[in-house]
Amino acid sequence: MLVVMRHDATPEEIEGVMRTIREMGYEAQATPGRQRTAIGLIGNDGKVNSDRVESLPGVLEIIHVSQPYKQVSREWRPENTVVTLDNGTRIGAGEVCVMAGPCSVESEAQIIGIAHRLRDAGATILRGGAFKPRTSPYSFQGMAEEGLKLLAKAREETGMAVVTEAIDNESLDLVAKYADIVQIGARNMQNFSLLRRAGRAGKPVLLKRGMAATVKDLLLSAEYLLAEGNPHVILCERGVRGFDTHTRNLLDLTAIPVVKSLSHLPIIADPSHGTGLRAKVTPMARAAVAAGADGLMIEVHPDPDRALSDGAQSLFPEQFGELMEQIAVIADAIGSRLVPPLVPREARAAGSA
Incomplete structure (x- = not known):
């Protein structure tokens, strides 16, 4: 799962999302982008219930990564790695x-x-x-x-x-x-x-x-x-x-x-x-x-x-x-x-x- 934050999300809001993900028993990884930050949820083998996350302050949308490889996929990171x-x-x-x-x-x-x-x-x-x-x-x-x-x-x-x-x-x-x-x-x-x-x-x-x-x-x-x-x-x-x-x-x-x-x-x-x-x-x-x-x-x-x-x-x-x-x-x-x-x-x- 990938949590896309609003472009004006504050550091406190980003940390709040990461804290919630950890409380759910998963790892959280923030990936700052040119316009907004995305937070990846790592450690899940299947689809995760996103109800606790999608209503948090600063969250723009939730993307469920469909591939078994998470961080490698374009769903996780649309920009090319250089x-x-x-x-x-x-x-x-x-x-x-x-x-x-x-x-x-x-x-x-x-x-x-x-x-x-x-x-x-x-x-x-x-x-x-x-x-x-x-x-x-x-x-x-x-x-x-x-x-x-x-x-x-x-x-x-x-x-x-x-x-x-x-x-x-x-x-x-x-x-x-x-x-x-x-x-x-x-x-x-x-x-x-x-x-x-x-x-x-x-x-x-x-x-x-x-x-x-x-x-x-x-x-x-x-x-x-x-x-x-x-x-x-x-x-x-x-x-x-x-x-x-x-x-x-x-x-x-x-x-x-x-x-x-x-x-x-x-x-x-x-x-x-x-x-x-x-x-x-x-x-x-x-x-x-x-x-x-x-x-x-x-x-x-x-x-x-x-x-x-x-x-x-x-x-x-x-x-x-x-x-x-x-x-x-x-x-x-x-x-x-x-x-x-x-x-x-x-x-x-x-x-x-």
Whole structure:
């Protein structure tokens, strides 16, 4: 249930509504808006009798939230959530942000070198795995904290923000220490203890859709993060399992407009995992931008044929540069634009001299 207050409601009237909700045995959360304050009632499994609340001073109307996910829904918050990073990148503000980088951090030369090339091509967020949950226990599992340190060094040199995956509670603490965005991967989308901990980590969270998850499942998982007090959540469509073997997964582009109609949270697309094939990444990335995605996550490797993981779906740097030019045209055609490129550190230093 959402209690919408009058635009001239006093702080005392707002507190009176919150006190009444607590007396009814629920939690109350006030969300100030541009014109008026809304108070959300949290902790109910079904419809709540609103008689005690709707007649209180300052109350304009009562909205019964029909979705099982409360704080994630547009009924709860009609305005889009915008996640703003320290380097100025805004996700969900009507611009297309691009996260790019290798599947795994493999060496200092690899991650620093590719970060510079990605920044110069227009990406503002660097992706790279330090912890890799692999299907086979014999596959490369990542460089762990050493990989996180290299990502932080790449951020220092390029100004790019860093997004990387946490695979359990132990790795989450390390990721939150080094990264700008904590990624919860598809395999952990319904790891509820990890979601709760990520919600308390104090960092924006990128939540990937599980391989067999519905949109409702994804939004309910996001609700765990918001329930812990973290409103800075980014959703990611990365493909679901299908029956056709021509691609690694089925990239569900319909999920982008569906999520935007149901939730205020931004949603990006990952066509690299969504297709698993380099030749299919660019066309599906273009399609995702046309469908209204708030951003893209693209795997790019300086030498994909020698990548320690997911080389077959990684673009060459030259292909990534071409993709950036193409999606800029598409974004412009639908009334959007790419997130403005970062200013190189050398240029910033020269400008302040």
